[in-house]
Amino acid sequence: MKKIGFLSFGHWNPEAGSPLRTAGDTLLQSIDLAVAAEELGVDGAYYRVHHFARQLASPFPLLAAVGAKTSKIEIGTGVIDMRYENPLYMIEDAGAADLISGGRLQLGISRGSPEQVNDGWRYFGYQPVEGEDPSDMARRHAEIFLKHLDGEGFAQPNPQPMFPNPPGLLRLEPHSEGLRRRIWWGSGSNGTAIWAAQMGMNLQSSTLKVDESGEPFHIQQGKQIRAYREAWKEAGHDFEPRVSVSRSIFALTNDMDRAYFGRSKSDDQIGYIDNFRGIFGRGYADEPDRLVEQLKGDEAIAEADTLLLTVPNMLGVEYNNHVLENIMTHVAPAMGWR
Structure with a gap:
């Protein structure tokens, strides 16, 4: 079985x-595709x-x-670039989106990929x-995000607040219980996959990876996943992680x-991307x-x-729903994913 x-x-x-001429077209059709995919039995x-960029930008x-x-x-992301994020404000946005969905948020975060603007995070x-x-800045933002996502109070309350406070230090609201276990790190190397395991994040591995051995992409990615799982075991976390590719x-x-x-x-x-040698995985069409x-x-x-x-x-x-239906009907059962 596979999600x-x-x-x-x-x-x-x-x-x-162009069939999608505006950002509004894309946003509304993104919602429509999720509704159609749910009816097909797609999991995410x-x-x-x-x-x-003329692409999705503000995820929440x-x-x-x-x-x-x-x-x-x-519902999730793959991925939010943490170089651009205020981690505390992001906790509030993520908590709200997770509560609206009833705890279905699977939030992928990472250092991000090359952007349309050089050092675009400076403008943020x-x-x-x-x-x-x-x-390093992206990982620092991620660590702040993870530290306060559990809902422990950390801010000293005003002794004369406008509204009554609960006792003790205050946390960010709205808090969504359990979201901390549904954070994923988008990793492009073995080292960052190991770091993600140590930090207690699930792993998202895409079709781009640092070429660390010269082997075919899927073999390198398989080794990355196994290194992640070994690091997770060594870290001693109390829940099982998830891994996506x-x-x-x-299917034609x-x-x-x-x-x-x-x-x-x-x-x-x-x-070559950002001065490192990368390997891009193949696609499949047949x-x-x-x-x-x-x-x-x-x-x-x-x-x-x-997957x-x-x-x-x-x-x-309509066409993307057809693409997904082909996979769910002709491929997933034959692969043992359903």
Whole structure:
């Protein structure tokens, strides 16, 4: 058994002929796709966050809206860039979205990927402190977020408040019990996966990773997951973690599928991002029976308990619902995920 969710980057394009011409189009269709996916039996609706881009950027209004319109599907991010975040204000936003959804929030956070603007976090008012780089700053923000998410009081109350206070130090409100165990770290290396385990976060591993051995992507990612689980065991946390991987997977069942994805024969690729050598995992597109055989050879998918399917959101809700239905009908049962 495996949980299956979709991951949307939320692209939109203002040009004539684009099916999603505005941010409003993308936000509303993101909600509609989550509702449709829940009806299909999909387990999760996840959204990417990018600043200064024609993509989804402010996750919490969207997550709250999805939570209010659905009843069962997990809602989450993959990922929120912590270089840009005020961790205390984020606790309030996350608590509210989780309470609206009835405790279904699965919040993916990380250092984030390269952005549209150089050092864009500067415009949000953040700077690394002396001795830090931006990745260190992201982890520092994450540690502050995690420290106060449990709901322990830490702020000295005003002795003459406008409204009565509970006794003792005050915590941030609204507090959502149990959310701390549903925080994920998006990791692109073995080292950050181990750090995530030590910090008691679930693991999100995507289709980009530091190339640490020269081996195929899925093998490196499988090793990363095993290193994470070993570090988790050594840390002695009192709950079982979850691990997700993301993939582009398309079962070709009609002429439209074949027109869009039938020629996309992909392999792992090597590239350089932020001065490190990265390996990008392949996508999958084929007739269902051949697709199943290919997926059986993906070591990291086998290791993970959650699979996030990246969807081409600009092709619209109806087509993306078809993409998800193909996976749930033709692939998931044959793979033993259902």
